[in-house]
Each structure stands twice: as structure tokens, then as C-alpha cells.
Amino acid sequence: MAPTASFTTSFVVLRGGEIVHESYPGYFAGGGNQWWTLGGERRPFTAVGIHGQYLYVDPDADVVIVKTSAWPRADDPSRDAESVTALRAVADRLHEDQR
Template sequence: MSELLWQKIGAEQDAYMTIDSKGTPFAGGGLSASLRDLGRIGQLMLNEGEFNNSRIFPKSVVKNIKQGGDKQVFSKAGYKSLSGGSYRSMWWMLHNEHEAFAARGVHGQTIYIDPTANMVIVRFASYPTAKNAQIDPTSLPAYQALAEYLIKQK
């Protein structure tokens, strides 16, 4: 990860991954990184694999992720605040008019990307329970409102 990604985006600090008892990184969570470095990841995704005029990975990777998963299957999970959304490759697709998508931690941590507003938001959080559904009714509209504001400033 250091050679293929972290060094290429000019990360300011080391990142840490939770590992299991055999030393295998837990890819489904457990990444610990600085706010600014997570912002770099968001910018990399916003720019479809390009960072500081350097191609880190093919555009097709992000385009595939942004297609999202099966909306019908996703709807059965009951995420009321993500109605019409989907999940694919560790990213949550909102399928809204801005094509926004996010990486989300269970305690509110977020990398929120809004391509229409050309916006990346990184949020550190430590909500006491693992329930984004309790945070989403305020955070998702706030992200959308910020995106709308930025679009009006253009």
C-alpha cells in the first residue's frame, strides 16, 4: 500500500491497518490515517485515479465503483437514509443527482465525494454506537447543502 498508493499521493503521515492474528490486513475497516491524507484519497477518487497530474490507477476502476451495486438487493437492508443507494467495492453510492459516493466507517467517519460540486469532505467521528443510520439524517443533508452552496459559487 505504501509503494502503490501512499507514496504516490504524497501522504504526509504513515497510515496503519488493523491486522488479524496471522498478520493479514483487515481490509473491511481498521484503516487509521490523518485527515489530510484521507482527503488525498478522496481527491484521487474524485479525479478518477489521477493525483497531481499523475495516473495512479485506471479511470475504469472508479467508473466501475460508481456504477454501484444492485439497488434492489441494497434496498432490502433497510437503510432508510440511503434510499435508492447501493454499495460496491467498499464504497456507498447515493445515486443522487450529483452522483455522490462515500467511504464510511461505522462510527461516522466519512470520505464524501460529490463530483458535480467538485467536492471532497473528510469527517473524523466517534459516534458512540456503530449506527450511521442515526447520523445520516443530519450529515447527509449537510453534505448536500454544502455541495449546493459550492455549485452556486461557480
């Protein structure tokens, strides 16, 4: 089966580091089906929904984290930064434990 558009790099929005989201400096590429790469050594990526919903994937750490939320606003850059920091910390710790 051919890969879907979400997982190919033929779309410029999915190539890491090529597009920076103005409101969210930690996101390096995105817009393709709401997937965003986050940079860093292992290059995790996340799908972001409204009101604080996340699907955080770090393939190198063998980690997938689902975060459900009910933020009062659909979009909140400060809560987003805090959430991504927390998700990274959990994945980092799990990655360390696997060594």
C-alpha cells in the first residue's frame, strides 16, 4: 500500500525545518493534516487539535502519547508551549529508561 500524504515528504509542509509557524516557534513544519515536526535530536512530531488535544509521537524513543484536554479557548500558545515541554520530558524519560 502506498504511504498517505501524512507520512510522505513530497509535500513541502511536511519537510522538517522548512516552514516555521509564526505563533508557535517550536513547530518547524506543518499544516499537512495538522501534523507538526518539533525539531530536536530525535525529531518528534505531533498532531494538534483544538482545546489542547495532542497526539505526540517520538519514533526513536518508541513513544506515543495522547493528551486530552478541555482548554477554555480553542488555541492558547502559552499552554501549548507548556504541553509540548511536558510531552517532550515524558518521552525523554521513557527513552532514557529504554537504554
